[in-house]
Amino acid sequence: MTETDAVVLPTLRPTPFDPPADLAKLRETRPIARLAYPDGHQGWLVTGHTLVREVLADRRFSARSELRHMPIEQPGGQSGQPAPPGMFISTDPPVHTRYRHLLTGEFTVRRMRQLTERIEDITRTYLDAMERQGPPADLVETFAAPIPALVICELLGVPGEERDRFHAQSDRLMRTGTPPEEKYAAYIALQAHMKELVPAKRAKPTDDLLSGLTRSDLDDDELANIGFLLLGAGLDTTTNMLALGTFALLRHPDQLAVLRAEPDKTGQVIEELLRYLSIIPFLVRTALEDVELGGELVRAGEAVTLSIPAANRDPERFPDPDTLDLHRASGSHVGFGHGVHQCLGQQLARVEMQAAYPALFGRFPSLRLAVPPGEVPLRTDMLIYGVHSLPVTWDAS
Template sequence: MTLRKGTPEVTETAAISLPSDRPTPFDPPAGLAGLREITRLTYADGHQGWLVTGYALVREVMADRRFSARAELQHMPFASAGPRQPAPPGMFISTDPPEHTRYRHLLTGEFTVRRMRLLSARIEEITGEHLDAMERQGPPADLVESFAVPIPAVAICELLGVPEEERGRFSAHAATLSRGDRPREEMVAAMTAMVAHMRELVAAKRARPGDDVLSGLTRSDLTDEELANIGFMLLGAGLDTTANMIALGTFLLLRRPDELAAARAHPEHTDRLVEELLRYLAITPFLVRTALEDVELGGELVRAGQTVTLSITSANRDPARFPDPDRFDPLRPPGGHVGFGHGVHQCLGQQLARVEMRAAFPALLARFPSLRPAVEPEQVPLRTDTPIYGLRALPVTWE
C-alpha cells in the first residue's frame, strides 16, 4: 500500500551492487544468498534503488501498476546497458497500460489454442529434421548452432509467416542477434537488416494475407512501423530465450546423470521436466520496474522514480515457496515459478516456449542415448554479459 502520512520510515542501510559471480553455471550468484527480501541497490550509473529477491515480493511488484515497465524510466544494474530510450511504436513490453493493453489485446487474439496446437505438430517435425541432420553430420556438434537455435528460429518463421525461401536470410540475422558476442557494428547491422526484413514482410502480408500472426495483425489499425516492431520483438522474445533454455537445460542434464536417467525413464512427465528447468535455471536473471509514486514494499519506502530490480533467480529458489529449492528434480510437480513473469506483462509466448521445449528435450535424449559434452565443463562458454543468460556454444559428442 502507499505510505500514509505519519508512517515511519526504516533506518537507512548500506546499498550493495548487484551480485553476478555464479558458483556454478546453473546456480544464482552466491552474493544473493542471505539477502533480505528487499535490499538497497546501487545501479551502474549511480542511481540508488532496490533489489527484491523474495518470491512473494517479486510477484507483488509485477502485479502492481504503480511500478512501470517503461524503458526510459529504468536504470539498469549492469554497466554495459547505457541510458534507455522510450520504446518505439509496437514494442509493448516496455510500455504501461493503456498503451500496453491495446497491443496485448490484439496479440492475445493471435496466440490461440488452435494455432499453438497446429504449431505443436510442426515443431515436432522441425525437431526431428534437425536431429536427423545432426545424426547425418556425425559427432562432434555444437548443440547451440545445430539444435537449440534452429528450432525456435523456424518456429518463429512459421508463426510470423516468413516464406520458406526467405528463411535463410532471416535465420542468419537471428543467429547473429542470439549470440550476443559479435562486434557492436555487426549486431547493429543485423538488427537493422532484420527490421527492414520485417517491413518487407508486413507489406507482403498486407498484399496477400495468410494464416499467420502478422497477417492477422494487418487486419487491425496497427501501422506498418508498429507491425514491423512487433515482429522484431516476437523474434527477440521467442528466439533467444528458448534457444538458451534448450542449450543450458541440456548442459544441466548432461552434468546430472541421475536426473538425466529419471528424465529419460519418464517421458510422460516431460511437462514436469520443462517446468522444473524453467524454475531452476531462470535464464532471465532479473527484470526492472520503476516506481511511479511512493510505495511501501516489504517494510521499506520505495520513492517515486526509484528503480527496483526483481531477481527472478532468487524468487524461483525461495524456500518459502519451493521445498528444497536448490535441488533440481525433473519430476517435481509444477509449482508456480516466475520464469515467465507475472501480472499484465506475463510472457505472451510462454505456451510457444513450452511447446518447443516439450518437443526438444525428449526427442534429443531418445535420439542420442550416449550424448555427452565434447569438452570439459569449464570450457563451455557462458553468456554472462547479456540480459539473457545461457551458453554461447555447447560442443557435444555421442557414440
Template sequence: MTHEPTTHEPKTHDEPTAHEPTAHEPTTAPAEVTAFPTARHTGCPFDPPAELAALREESPLRRMRYPDGHHGWLATGHAAVRAIMADPRFSARYELLHLPMPGFEEVEIPPAAPGDFTGMDAPGHTRYRRLLTGRFTVRRMRLLTERVEELTAEHLDAMAAQGPGLDLVEAYAHPVPAQMICELLGVPYADRKQFTGHVATLFDQRADIEAKGAAYGAVESYVKGLVAAKRAEPTDDLLSDLTGTDLTDEELAGVGSLLLGAGLDTTANMIALGAFALLSHPEQLAALRAEPGLAGPAVEELLRYLTVADPAVRTALEDVEVDGRLIRAGDTVTLSFQAANRDPARFPGPDRLDLRRAATGHVAFGHGAHQCLGQQLARVEMQIALPALLRRFPTLRLAVEPSEVPLREQNNIYGVRSLPVTWDQT
C-alpha cells in the same frame, strides 16, 4: 491490486543516500548494494551468482545503487518479485528506468518504439496484448505440436546422418525454435542470415546503446519490408493475420521484430542449457527418458532451475509499500528472476534439480501483465525437443568436460555458446 498506473511522470523526491533510511525502513536496514551481482563463482554453470542468495537471505528487498548514481532497489525474494510485477503502479516504460548494468550511465533511454509493447504500460501495452493474446493461447500452441514434432524429427535425422561429435546448439537447439517462429510469423527461414546477427547484438550486454539501436533498426527494416509484402499478398501466418487489424505498418514491424527476436533466442538457449543440465544430472535424465509423462513437470522445473532471462526492471509511478518497505515514486527496482526462482521460502531445496518437483509459480516467464506472450509455444517446443533428443540418442553425452562448455555470461539471455556432444554409433 486494483490501482491503475498514472499517466503523468512520477513524482520527484530528494533521493535518500545509501545511509538514510526511508520512513518505513528501520535504522538497521541492510547496507545498500553497490552493484547488481552477475559473476558466477560457484563452478556450477546452472547456479545464479552466489551473492544473490546471500542478499536474499539477509533481505528479499533492499536498496541498491545503480551505475548512474540512482538510489533504487533490488528484489530477490519470490514474493516481492511477484508483487512488484503484478502491481500496475510499477512502470515498464524504458524512459523511466535506470539500468543496473554498467555502460549506460550517460545514455538517455528513448521511449519504446511503436509495437515494442514490452516497454509500455496500459493502455498502450493493453492494446497490443489484446490483439496478440488470442493468437498465443494454450490451445492454439498445442495445435502446433505436430509441426514441432516434424521439425525435431528432421533435425534429429540430420544429426544421425552427420554422426557423433557435433555442436548441439547449431544442429538442434537453435534451428528447431528458429524455424518454428519463422513459420509462425511468416518469415522465410532462408532469410535468417539477414537478422540473426542483429538479434544476437540486441541481447549482448557488451554492446553499447548505439550498436543495439542499429541492430534493432536493421531487424525492424527487414520486418517492415515483409509486412508490406503481406499486405499486398497475405499468406497463412501471424503477420498476415495482423494486417487485418488496426495496427500500422510501423507497429506491425515493431511487433514482428519483438516476437522474432524472442522466438529466435530464448527458447534455443533453454533447450541447449536444459540438455546440458540433464547431461550433468544423469539420474534426472534417466527419469525423463523412462517416463514420457514427466515431460511437462520436467520443463517447468528446468525453467525454474535455469531461468535464462534475468533481470527485469521497473520504476514506481507513486509511493508503494512492498514487503514492509516504502518504495518511493521515481525509484527503480531491479527484479532478479533467478534469485526468486531459487528462493527456499517458495521452493524447498531450490538449488537441487528435481524433475518431479511441483515448480508451478516460478517467474521464469515473468509475472503479471508483462508475462511472456510466447510462453506456451516455448513449453510445447521444450516438451517435445528434449525427450525426443534423449530417446533418439540413448548414449548422448558431452564431448568435452563440463568446465570447457562456453557460456553466454555477458548476455541478457543466459545459456551456452556451443554444446559439443557425442554418442555411440549403433
C-alpha cells in the same frame, strides 16, 4: 537503510547452473535492498519470491522504457526514450492492453497445440541431420538454435532466405559487449527487414501471425515493431533453454533418467528446468508513486530490479531449491514473469521444449558432453543466459 548500504547487482556464478551466491545471502537478510545502478541512480533489488510476484502484479510499478534504469552497464548508456509503437513489453496499460489483446488470440494453448505436429516434424528433421552428420556436434548450432528459429519464422511468416540474417542480427543485438554502433546497426537491420515484410504480408497474406495482424487497425510501423519483438524473443530464449537444459540434464543423470522413464511428465520436467535455470536474470520496474514494499518505502521514480533466479531459488517457496528435482511441482516459478506482462509466448516455448527434449534423448540415448564441463562456453556476456555452444557426442550405430 541509507544509500551507503547500496549493493551492486551480483553477477558472478559459482557453477553453470546456479545463480550468484550473493543473491541468496541478500534474499536471506535483505530481500529488498538498496541497489546502486551504473548511471548513478539509487534504486532497489528484490530477491524474494513473494515480493517479486507482488511487484509484477502491482500496476503502481511501470514497465515503461523511458522511466527505466538498467542494473548493468549498457553500451551507450541509458536510452531514456519511450517505446516505439508496437514495442508493447515496454509500455503500461492501456497502451499495453491494446496490443496484448490483439496478440493473445495468436498464442493460446489451443493454437500452440495445433502447432505441435509441425514442431515435432521440425525437431525430427534436425535430429535426422545430426544423425547423418555423425558425432561430435555443437548442439546449439545443429539443434537448439535452428528449431526455435524455424518455428518463430514460420509463425511470423518470415521467408526462408531471410532467416539466417534475422538470427545473426538478433545475436549481435543481445550481446552485452557489442559496441553501441554495432547494436544500433543490428537494430536498424532487423527493423528494415520487418518493414519490408509487413507490406508484403498486406499485399499477399498467408497463414501466419503477421498476415493475421494486417487485418487489425495496426499500422505498418506497429506491425514491424511487434514482429521484431516477437522474433528476438522467440529466437533467444527457447534456444538457450534447450541448450542449457540439455547441459543440466547431462550433468544430472539421475534426473535425466526421470525424463526418460516418465515421458507423460514432460510438462512438469520443463517447469522445473525453467525454475532451476532461470535464464532471464532480471526484470526492471519503476515506481509511479510512493509504495511500501517489504517494510521499505520505495519512492516514486525509483527503479526496482527483480532477480528472477533469486526468486526461483527462494526456499520459502521451493524446498531444497538448489536441487534439480524433476518430480517437483514448480508451477509458481517466475521464469515467464507474472502479472499483465507475463510472457506472451510461454505456451509456444513449452510446446517446443516438450517436443525437443524427449526426442533428443530418445534418438541419442548415449548422448554426452564432448568436452570437460568447465570448457563449455557460458553466455555471461549476454542479456539472456545460456551457453554459446554445447559440444556433444554419442555412440554412432
